[in-house]
Amino acid sequence: MTARIPPVLRPEHPLARPLAGLVTEFDLESVGSLDGVELTGVTLRSTEVQPGDLYVGIRGVNSHGAQYAKDAADSGAVAVLTDAEGVDLASDSGLPIVVVESPRAALGDVSAWVYRTGEHPPLLLGVTGTNGKTSVSYVVEAILKQLGLVTGLSSTAERHIGDLTVVSRLTTPEASEMHALLARMRESEVRAVAVEVSAQALSQNRVDGLVFDVVAFTNLSHDHLDDYADMNEYFEAKVAFFDPERGKRGVVSLDSPWGEKVVERSRIPVTTVSATPGVVGEWNAEILEEQSSFTRFRLTGPEGRSLETTVPLIGWHMAANAALAIVMLVEAGFELEAIGHALKDGIDAYLPGRTELVSGEHSPAVYVDFGHSPDAFLNTLAAVRKVTPGRVIMVFGADGDRDATKRHEMARVASEGSDILVITDHHPRFENPESIRATLVEGAQLAEHQAELHEVSPPEKAIRAAIALAQEGDAILWAGPGHQDYRDIRGERTPYSARQEARDALVEAGWESNESAGRQADPRQADSR
Ligand SMILES: CC(=O)N[C@H]1[C@@H](OP(=O)(O)OP(=O)(O)OC[C@H]2O[C@@H](n3ccc(=O)[nH]c3=O)[C@H](O)[C@@H]2O)O[C@H](CO)[C@@H](O)[C@@H]1O[C@H](C)C(=O)N[C@@H](C)C(=O)N[C@H](CCC(=O)O)C(=O)O
Numbered sequence: 351m352t353a354r355i356p357p358v359l360r361p362e363h364p365l366a367r368p369l370a371g372l373v374t375e376f377d378l379e380s381v382g383s384l385d386g387v388e389l390t391g392v393t394l395r396s397t398e399v400q401p402g403d404l405y406v407g408i409r410g411v412n413s414h415g416a417q418y419a420k421d422a423a424d425s426g427a428v429a430v431l432t433d434a435e436g437v438d439l440a441s442d443s444g445l446p447i448v449v450v451e452s453p454r455a456a457l458g459d460v461s462a463w464v465y466r467t468g469e470h471p472p473l474l475l476g477v478t479g480t481n482g483k484t485s486v487s488y489v490v491e492a493i494l495k496q497l498g499l500v501t502g503l504s505s506t507a508e509r510h511i512g513d514l515t516v517v518s519r520l521t522t523p524e525a526s527e528m529h530a531l532l533a534r535m536r537e538s539e540v541r542a543v544a545v546e547v548s549a550q551a552l553s554q555n556r557v558d559g560l561v562f563d564v565v566a567f568t569n570l571s572h573d574h575l576d577d578y579a580d581m582n583e584y585f586e587a588k589v590a591f592f593d594p595e596r597g598k599r600g601v602v603s604l605d606s607p608w609g610e611k612v613v614e615r616s617r618i619p620v621t622t623v624s625a626t627p628g629v630v631g632e633w634n635a636e637i638l639e640e641q642s643s644f645t646r647f648r649l650t651g652p653e654g655r656s657l658e659t660t661v662p663l664i665g666w667h668m669a670a671n672a673a674l675a676i677v678m679l680v681e682a683g684f685e686l687e688a689i690g691h692a693l694k695d696g697i698d699a700y701l702p703g704r705t706e707l708v709s710g711e712h713s714p715a716v717y718v719d720f721g722h723s724p725d726a727f728l729n730t731l732a733a734v735r736k737v738t739p740g741r742v743i744m745v746f747g748a749d750g751d752r753d754a755t756k757r758h759e760m761a762r763v764a765s766e767g768s769d770i771l772v773i774t775d776h777h778p779r780f781e782n783p784e785s786i787r788a789t790l791v792e793g794a795q796l797a798e799h800q801a802e803l804h805e806v807s808p809p810e811k812a813i814r815a816a817i818a819l820a821q822e823g824d825a826i827l828w829a830g831p832g833h834q835d836y837r838d839i840r841g842e843r844t845p846y847s848a849r850q851e852a853r854d855a856l857v858e859a860g861w862e863s864n865e866s867a868g869r870q871a872d873p874r875q876a877d878s879r
């Protein structure tokens with residue numbers, strides 16, 4: 351069985367706009383008659399065309415999208431937008447063709463025009479950085495809800511439109527999908543939207559056609575060096591977010607050394623926030639209490655204004671994420687006092703698969719996490735250690751066909767921070783899982799502190815091995831799968847939930863009953879229609 355690819359959310363009642371209007375508005379060249387052609391949507395995937403769509407043919411890594419224009423026409427596309435190279439390729443579609451220099455660069459503005467998302471946009475809050483984007487965007491959304499607004503969210507894990515939840519594909523959707531999502535949100539009277547913005551999104555024009563009210567930066571550390579030549583190139587992709595074309599005001603975390611560089615390079619006004627002792631920002635977060643189900647912190651800003659609240663997650667980094675989220679809302683115009691009042695009983699956020707505790711009261715604690723970089727491991731292991739009286743057992747595997755240069759460091763950090771390390775598989779994709787594990791074992795052996803090392807494949811056996819080794823008071827951190835509901839094995843998305851697997855394993859080992867494991871099940875299920 352293959353897991354379903356989640357849908358793209360579009361407006362349910364799209365308004366038609368004339369193709370001729372688009373051509374005039376953007377002063378574009380075209381081939382073929384534009385008369386009477388009405389557009390109701392935009393897509394760059396022929397497989398997802400809906401009647402009335404403008405099909406955008408871009409040159410991709412594998413092929414030129416224009417070669418699928420005929421398929422798009424057969425599915426109801428009414429026009430094609432492509433580059434000079436695509437004109438010939440798309441000619442067999444029989445559709446009018448609009449020609450631009452770079453269809454990818456045009457996609458944001460064109461989609462904004464078709465979906466009219468520039469007219470009365472919601473409050474837009476965007477966050478980028480290596481780690482913490484999903485967490486910050488969920489916390490922003492949670493606080494906005496606690497302030498009484500109808501909200502939207504676009505994150506790696508899920509997209510939310512008010513109370514509707516669907517699982518995500520990419521972290522940041524393609525621009526056509528982003529504008530369709532915003533148009534759908536408008537139908538639901540969404541007033542404020544939190545958006546997670548990946549480096550790839552900034553490099554690939556996915557947030558074009560949007561000007562965020564507030565943009566934020568969490569941190570930068572080793573990741574994605576398969577897409578970027580080095581850390582500087584990766585940084586350049588991220589810092590492009592701090593530009594007047596993309597955002598009005600910025601909030602920068604100083605928790606990684608890259609934060610100062612963002613401040614130096616920003617072309618918009620920014621404020622800073624720090625949760626690192628000894629690093630002083632305009633806003634500073636101080637951890638007051640760390641428990642297995644929450645972290646309490648105080649945030650102090652200019653003129654000594656402060657608020658104290660809790661975030662229902664472990665670790666200083668989650669307090670740092672929550673502090674950043676609060677400062678984003680202050681920069682968006684909300685009064686700190688009003689936020690403090692709304693958060694007097696704590697931030698009411700549920701983050702699927704982010705150090706999510708999936709065990710009950712009487713078993714070893716089992717956390718399922720989405721961390722897949724050395725820095726994420728470092729922080730999450732430290733957080734688990736702080737709230738664990740016994741031993742820390744770590745289970746993880748590395749992504750196949752993704753940045754292989756981080757594998758040694760991930761395993762080294764994992765060994766340094768745990769007492770028992772179970773190396774297993776994650777998404778092998780087209781790589782040999784055995785050789786990924788061998789690299790991880792090598793990395794673990796480079797650690798100064800050598801955890802007791804086990805290599806167990808596949809992951810369902812690994813989590814059971816970890817649970818068999820665990821005693822009361824111990825904690826297991828299963829890093830990597832997070833919220834995901836599949837494993838990618840040779841390009842096939844096999845249905846798989848690490849959270850469910852861990853709950854089942856706890857029941858089988860006698861630590862939990864079916865009833866108690868059921869109580870721990872995902873409190874808010876995503877609809878993956
Ligand atoms: C490496 C990369 O970024 N690839 C993206 C790219 O694919 P591509 O260039 O290979 O496309 P292609 O296969 O050559 O096809 C060219 C065009 O023809 C279209 N096509 C192709 C075949 C067909 O039958 N019909 C059709 O219309 C394709 O939709 C595309 O528009 O264009 C596609 C369409 O827009 C994207 O979906 C795809 O993202 C892939 C799925 C991906 O995995 N991207 C990752 C790297 C990514 O973006 N990750 C970030 C960050 C995650 C994080 O922070 O950890 C994210 O934001 O998710």
Ligand SMILES: Nc1ncnc2c1ncn2[C@@H]1O[C@H](COP(=O)(O)OP(=O)(O)OP(=O)(O)O)[C@@H](O)[C@H]1O
Pocket residue numbers: 479480481482483484485486506521546548568569667668670671703704705719720721722725726727729730
């Ligand atoms: N501020 C932070 N600093 C360091 N590590 C963090 C921070 N916030 C979260 N993490 C770690 O990174 C993991 C992923 O968190 P989150 O999903 O919020 O980040 P992300 O930026 O969205 O990641 P991705 O881009 O892979 O989706 C967490 O589970 C935790 O291990």
